[in-house]
Amino acid sequence: MLLVTCCLVVIFLTKELVVATDQCSSYGGGQQFKTPLSTGESCEAIYNKNHNKSGYYWILSNRYCGMNYNGSSCKDIYNNYPETANKSGYYRIDESQWVYCDMTAIADDATNIIPTCAGIGGGWKRIALxxxxxxxxxxxxxxxxxxxxxxxxxxxxxxxxxxxxxxxxxxxxxxxxxxxxxxxxxxxxxxxxxxxxxxxxxxxxxxxxxxxxxxxxxxxxxxxxxxxxxxxxxxxxxxxxxxxxxxxxxxxxxxxxxxxxxxxxxxxxxxxxxxxxxxxxxxxxxxxxxxxxxxxxxxxxxxxxxxxxxxxxxxxxxxxxxxxxxxxxxxxxxx
Structure with a gap:
């Protein structure tokens, strides 16, 4: 007997934001999406409500929000917290600014992991997109x-x-x-x-x-x-x-x-x-x-x-x- 489980996902689109109401999908390593309370929330807003609950928030193109990580740079966080490897997303720098960090450890064309700044280690801060x-x-x-x-x-x-x-x-x-x-x-x-x-x-x-x-x-x-x-x-x-x-x-x-x-x-x-x-x-x-x-x-x-x-x-x-x-x-x- 084949059991099929369906999960309803509703996606709200804006120019810069993708937010889903999905509560049962997993993404990478079996971690669950943690959904913002309303559309338009940033990692910073989520952090203020959910301290130390890092995970894949389906926000800003389903990127990781590194709630309980902090460092002087993306590279500093990457070096000090090995578990952040391949978890590209938004991290706090010097406990203040949230920046996008590419934490890709190895370039993988098969899974379309980009950018190919990988190969010489993760921990890249994005300054232009x-x-x-x-x-x-x-x-x-x-x-x-x-x-x-x-x-x-x-x-x-x-x-x-x-x-x-x-x-x-x-x-x-x-x-x-x-x-x-x-x-x-x-x-x-x-x-x-x-x-x-x-x-x-x-x-x-x-x-x-x-x-x-x-x-x-x-x-x-x-x-x-x-x-x-x-x-x-x-x-x-x-x-x-x-x-x-x-x-x-x-x-x-x-x-x-x-x-x-x-x-x-x-x-x-x-x-x-x-x-x-x-x-x-x-x-x-x-x-x-x-x-x-x-x-x-x-x-x-x-x-x-x-x-x-x-x-x-x-x-x-x-x-x-x-x-x-x-x-x-x-x-x-x-x-």
């Missing part, structure tokens, strides 16, 4: 641009050689590793690293620049080259393009970059290449731009620890009507 297609606003100086059926972030003006900045706070937490991903799309005849501007403070790339501190120190660059393959060699291609003739990045970038193009052939002119996302490691045709198997995620270790905020700048040799890079996703973690 932007998804414009999900309705998020463009941060900082970035402004929204609607193209065809999509919405993206773009540079502030139509000027040439422009970078538009958005800064993400670390809340003073010390870190030495940065992990993250970005997704963008090509507009027009992007120039990769072919810009005449070679300063870290200028538009040295067509794409996205990640830096920290003042003066700026480089973390990672997402470059947008002209095309995947040209019949004639083009200096504004990616260095990894099929013709192998793209301009190399400035010395301060080194090998800490991804470069990709959304266009398959050249010459190209004004147009949007929304069929192929940049820096996702896919559809690179005959180029070598998808050879790094960690894409879309990058990992970078700084020379020394810092608590600097991280700055992300969309840069273009412009003008925007002719060339630029459109950004719709950005996710950043520190450890």
């Amino acid at each position: 932007i998804n414009i297609s999900a309705g998020d606003d463009c941060p900082g100086e970035w402004i929204k641009a609607s193209k065809r059926s999509g919405v993206f972030c773009r540079v502030t003006s139509n000027d040439t050689n422009i970078c538009s900045s958005a800064k993400f706070s670390t809340n003073g937490i010390s870190y030495q590793r940065v992990c993250g991903m970005a997704r963008g799309y090509q507009k027009g005849n992007s120039e990769g690293f072919a810009s005449s501007e070679k300063s870290i403070d200028g538009a040295y790339v067509s794409g996205l620049s990640l830096t920290h501190g003042n003066p700026r120190q480089h973390i990672w660059t997402f470059a947008n080259g002209l095309s995947e393959h040209c019949s004639t060699k083009a200096v504004n291609n990616c260095p990894c393009a099929a013709d192998d003739a793209g301009s190399l990045p400035p010395p301060f970038v080194g090998s800490n970059y991804y470069c990709e193009s959304g266009a398959l052939r050249c010459p190209i002119y004004v147009g949007h290449f929304l069929h192929d996302a940049l820096w996702d490691g896919k559809k690179c045709m005959s180029s070598k731009c998808c050879d790094n198997k960690t894409q879309p995620w990058f990992h970078h270790q700084l020379d020394q620890p810092t608590n600097n905020d991280i700055e992300a700048r969309i840069c273009s040799s412009g003008p925007f009507d002719e060339r630029s890079t459109l950004i719709d996703q950005l996710e950043l973690y520190i450890q």
